[in-house]
Structures are given as structure tokens and as C-alpha cells.
Amino acid sequence: MGQTISKPTNPFQNSNFSLKHSSPSRPFNEQNMAPRPSIFSTLRRPLITKTNDFIPLFNDCISAAASRTQEYLLFKDPEDKLHASPEVLTQVFLMTYISQSVSLNMTDRFNCTAMTPEQRILLGADWVWAMLEKPTKNPRIQIAVQVLHLPDREDAEENSIPQEACSESIQIAKNESSNKTTYERMVDFCTSIGKDCYALFLFLGKKNDKGNIYGVLSNNFEAAIGKCNKIDRPFIENFFRGSRYLHTPPGMMQAIVTKKEGDSLTLMVKFS
Amino acid sequence: MLVLISREAASSARARATSEVERTAPSQGLQHRWLPLRMRKGRERGGDQNFDYMFKLLIIGNSSVGKTSFLFRYADDAFTSAFVSTVGIDFKVKTVYKNDKRIKLQIWDTAGQERYRTITTAYYRGAMGFILMYDITNEESFGAVQDWSTQIKTYSWDNAQVVLAGNKCDMEEERVVSVDNGRLLAEQLGFEFFETSAKDNVNVKQTFERLVDLICDKMSDSLDTDPAVTTGAPTAKLTDSAPPLQQSGCNC
Numbered sequence: 001m002g003q004t005i006s007k008p009t010n011p012f013q014n015s016n017f018s019l020k021h022s023s024p025s026r027p028f029n030e031q032n033m034a035p036r037p038s039i040f041s042t043l044r045r046p047l048i049t050k051t052n053d054f055i056p057l058f059n060d061c062i063s064a065a066a067s068r069t070q071e072y073l074l075f076k077d078p079e080d081k082l083h084a085s086p087e088v089l090t091q092v093f094l095m096t097y098i099s100q101s102v103s104l105n106m107t108d109r110f111n112c113t114a115m116t117p118e119q120r121i122l123l124g125a126d127w128v129w130a131m132l133e134k135p136t137k138n139p140r141i142q143i144a145v146q147v148l149h150l151p152d153r154e155d156a157e158e159n160s161i162p163q164e165a166c167s168e169s170i171q172i173a174k175n176e177s178s179n180k181t182t183y184e185r186m187v188d189f190c191t192s193i194g195k196d197c198y199a200l201f202l203f204l205g206k207k208n209d210k211g212n213i214y215g216v217l218s219n220n221f222e223a224a225i226g227k228c229n230k231i232d233r234p235f236i237e238n239f240f241r242g243s244r245y246l247h248t249p250p251g252m253m254q255a256i257v258t259k260k261e262g263d264s265l266t267l268m269v270k271f272s
Numbered sequence: 273m274l275v276l277i278s279r280e281a282a283s284s285a286r287a288r289a290t291s292e293v294e295r296t297a298p299s300q301g302l303q304h305r306w307l308p309l310r311m312r313k314g315r316e317r318g319g320d321q322n323f324d325y326m327f328k329l330l331i332i333g334n335s336s337v338g339k340t341s342f343l344f345r346y347a348d349d350a351f352t353s354a355f356v357s358t359v360g361i362d363f364k365v366k367t368v369y370k371n372d373k374r375i376k377l378q379i380w381d382t383a384g385q386e387r388y389r390t391i392t393t394a395y396y397r398g399a400m401g402f403i404l405m406y407d408i409t410n411e412e413s414f415g416a417v418q419d420w421s422t423q424i425k426t427y428s429w430d431n432a433q434v435v436l437a438g439n440k441c442d443m444e445e446e447r448v449v450s451v452d453n454g455r456l457l458a459e460q461l462g463f464e465f466f467e468t469s470a471k472d473n474v475n476v477k478q479t480f481e482r483l484v485d486l487i488c489d490k491m492s493d494s495l496d497t498d499p500a501v502t503t504g505a506p507t508a509k510l511t512d513s514a515p516p517l518q519q520s521g522c523n524c
């Protein structure tokens with residue numbers, strides 16, 4: 001389901017901050033004393049119900065979107081003139097995902113709503129995935145996604161946007177949200193909905209791996225606010241330092257749909 | 273720009289209202305019943321500030337009654353039958369003219385689903401007008417009007433004006449809520465009433481125009497009863513380069 005990486009320590013283990021990870025490590029004694037499940041127990045896992053049959057399709061969509069985006073992430077212009085902007089990279093990912101999901105006819109079960117420019121500022125999300133209830137088509141589970149780019153790419157874009165390009169409604173949205181960062185706004189948005197709304201910070205390239213796509217997903221980021229931790233980029237990046245396990249996209253989705261209602265879930269994902 | 277402050281509703285509206293007021297008048301914002309502020313005219317960075325008044329309006333009501341379509345019809349004169357459920361909240365800006373005054377409407381489109389209630393009600397604060405919408409082909413949406421009205425009373429201020437809109441009046445064959453029932457409920461709640469169709473562009477502009485009229489009337493009433501505004505004493509300090517209002521009423 002996922003990919004193991006060799007980072008043995010978890011920086012959150014010794015802190016007071018208690019986001020619940022998907023694969024918590026239990027104390028040595030407890031591990032020895034508790035009755036061990038049979039190795040065949042995994043075979044008795046509840047079968048994926050029909051309502052979750054979108055998961056393989058979701059994986060197909062993500063694979064297509066990630067592959068396409070990677071082409072541009074890894075692109076090197078011999079003359080160093082062409083650089084895909086963060087905005088373009090986000091659009092490449094999202095457009096490819098949407099094209100694929102429409103062609104696979106999965107949007108009546110799992111849809112994707114791209115935010116308007118104003119919503120991106122107000123809510124902090126670039127798009128929202130939603131697993132829909134069958135008869136009503138109301139969302140049962142939502143994942144609000146905010147894309148993070150390599151810092152040098154973001155800096156380049158900021159410098160290239162003339163102030164005049166900032167429309168009136170964008171300015172109003174900024175004024176409405178001026179006291180919070182985009183990270184905080186998205187966490188606030190998800191928290192206001194409840195535990196069935198997840199925040200996913202999607203990294204199109206990381207500092208030590210610029211060509212791959214990673215994510216940190218949680219429905220419990222607000223715990224950081226309670227602990228007076230500031231939700232910013234270093235805080236989110238810190239999750240990768242402590243993680244021993246990276247979920248795949250279908251693994252992430254499976255963890256979400258099988259989670260008990262009201263429980264917290266935090267996991268790291270590799271999308272490419 | 274105009275910012276209206278209601279003393280009576282200060283308790284419920286304080287957080288957001290003061291944030292708006294403090295940008296122009298840090299300490300005097302809650303001193304008056306309805307307090308018009310005029311910002312200087314001219315272009316400022318990041319948007320067109322060249323207007324006389326700004327009204328914050330909200331469209332509320334059950335999911336799928338047509339709030340977003342209604343706003344699109346009004347702001348962009350566009351309509352699509354494809355249903356896309358609004359996530360959280362969104363808004364559009366439209367400028368209208370009334371008696372030679374430029375009124376900028378900040379129109380907030382809210383998601384009707386219950387799961388977004390926390391975030392949408394946060395935006396009620398500071399709103400001067402509401403379009404409370406139901407769907408004439410959906411009894412449940414009509415039955416929820418009373419609850420939405422209570423939400424306005426709970427989260428908004430007393431002076432906010434409300435127009436009840438029975439949308440989708442183009443779908444006569446599927447009608448389950450009569451015009452009379454809609455009108456009667458509006459009377460009981462003290463709201464103005466229109467039946468509308470975003471699809472056929474029926475009464476869309478009229479609904480907004482009536483709401484703007486109601487807000488202007490309310491402003492005039494408040495200014496009439498507030499001598500501080502007409503004498504210009506403390507209000508003058510709150511204006512920027514424009515002179516204080518000398519006449520009662522907002523002239524809009």
C-alpha cells in the first residue's frame with residue numbers, strides 16, 4: 001500500500017503535540033504482551049465495499065496527473081529561459097486529473113471542484129475532492145487541497161506578478177483574510193466542517209526531491225493551533241522528517257474511507 | 273466607501289464589523305446607529321476604489337435552490353443548467369448607479385449545505401442585506417425559510433434588510449409552492465417578496481434593486497434620527513477627504 005523510507009525517528013514522539021498518525025508505534029512491552037494478530041488476519045479485512053470502487057479510478061487519475069506534472073517539474077531548458085510557473089503546474093495537475101476523472105466517469109461518486117480565485121484566497125484551497133453520498137450527492141468526505149511549490153519557484157512568480165493584475169475582488173478577498181496565512185485558512189475551513197473534511201498540503205517537489213510529488217493529509221491540523229504551534233510551511237514539512245511510511249494515493253483513500261467516524265487521521269503520501 | 277455600523281447589533285457584529293471600521297476609524301466605529309463613511313475617491317492599489325457606497329449582500333437558502341445561478345445571472349448575465357454545489361462561500365462584485373451615486377455591491381454566495389453552516393454564518397456579520405431564496409418546486413426549501421430567517425436574526429444585525437425570493441418560477445409545471453403562500457410567508461416575516469427565475473432572467477435585477485432601495489431607505493431613516501450625522505460633528509472625523517454629509521439620507 002505504501003512505500004517505506006529510511007527515516008527512523010519521529011520528531012513528534014517526544015513533543016506534546018499529538019497528531020494521530022496512521023501507523024502509531026506502540027511501546028516495546030505492549031507490543032510483546034498484546035496478543036499478536038495472525039499474519040493471515042489481513043486476509044479477513046473487510047472487503048472494499050462497492051461505494052469505494054472509485055479508489056482504483058482515483059489512482060488512475062492521480063497517476064496521470066502526477067506523470068504529466070512531473071514532465072514539467074523535471075523540465076530543464078538548455079538555455080534556462082523557460083520555467084513552468086507554480087500556477088501552470090497546479091493547472092497541469094488539476095486539468096489532467098479532471099480530464100481523466102471525466103473520461104473514467106467517476107465524478108458522480110467522487111468529484112473535484114476547482115476553487116475560484118476568490119475562494120482560493122478565502123478558503124486557502126486550490127480544489128476540493130468530495131466523496132458523494134449516493135442518493136443526495138451531498139459530500140460525505142471531503143479533501144481540501146492546497147498546492148505548495150518549491151520556494152524558489154514561488155519567489156519567481158511573486159516577483160513577476162504586477163500589482164495591477166490584482167483584481168478588485170481578489171483585493172477584497174485578501175482584505176477579508178488578511179489576518180491569517182493560507183495554511184491557517186485551509187485548516188480553519190476544514191475544521192469548520194468537521195472530522196470528515198481533510199486538509200491535504202500537496203508538494204509539487206520537495207527541497208531534497210524536486211521531481212516528485214508528496215502530500216501531508218490530516219483532519220487534525222487544528223490540534224497544532226491548540227498547542228500554540230504556528231501552521232506554516234516548516235511545520236508541515238516537518239511531518240516528512242518523522243515519517244517512516246509513505247502512503248500511496250489509493251492507500252490514503254482506503255485509510256480515509258475505513259476510518260472510524262470522528263477519529264483523527266494524519267498521513268504522508270507519495271503521489272508520483 | 274460606506275460602512276454601516278449598528279449600535280444595537282454591536283454584540284453580534286462586533287468582531288467583523290470593527291475589523292471593517294477600524295481600517296478607517298479605529299475608535300469611533302460603534303458610536304452611531306447607522307454610520308456612513310466616505311472614503312476618498314480615486315484608484316488605489318489593488319482595486320477600483322472609485323465608488324460612493326459599498327453594500328455587503330448575502331444570498332442564503334437551502335442547497336440547490338439556485339443561489340449561484342441567481343448571482344451569475346445578475347453579475348455576468350449568464351446561466352448554465354449544470355449544477356455545481358458551492359463549496360463554502362464565494363462572492364462577486366457589481367457596481368450599480370442610483371441617483372448619480374456609485375454603489376458597489378459585494379454579493380456573497382453561500383453554500384446551502386448544513387456542513388458549511390459554521391463558515392457561512394461567519395460572513396453574515398456586517399451584511400446589510402440578504403436575499404433569502406427557496407425553490408418553488410421544492411417544498412422542503414420553502415419549509416426551511418423560517419429557519420434561515422432565524423439564522424439572519426441570530427448572526428446578523430437588526431437593521432439588515434431581507435428579500436424573500438421564490439426561484440425557478442420558469443418551472444410552472446413542477447410548482448409545489450404557490451405564489452400566495454410565498455407572499456404570505458414574506459408578509460409574516462416582514463420581508464419583501466419576488467418570484468424569480470435565474471434561467472429566464474425574471475425579476476433577478478429587480479430583486480437586487482429592491483434590496484438596495486430598502487438598504488438606502490433604512491440608511492436615510494437612521495440618518496434622520498441621528499443628529500450626530502446631520503450636524504457632522506463626530507462623523508466629520510470619520511470621513512476622509514470627502515466632506516461630511518450635510519443632508520439627511522444617503523442620496524442613493
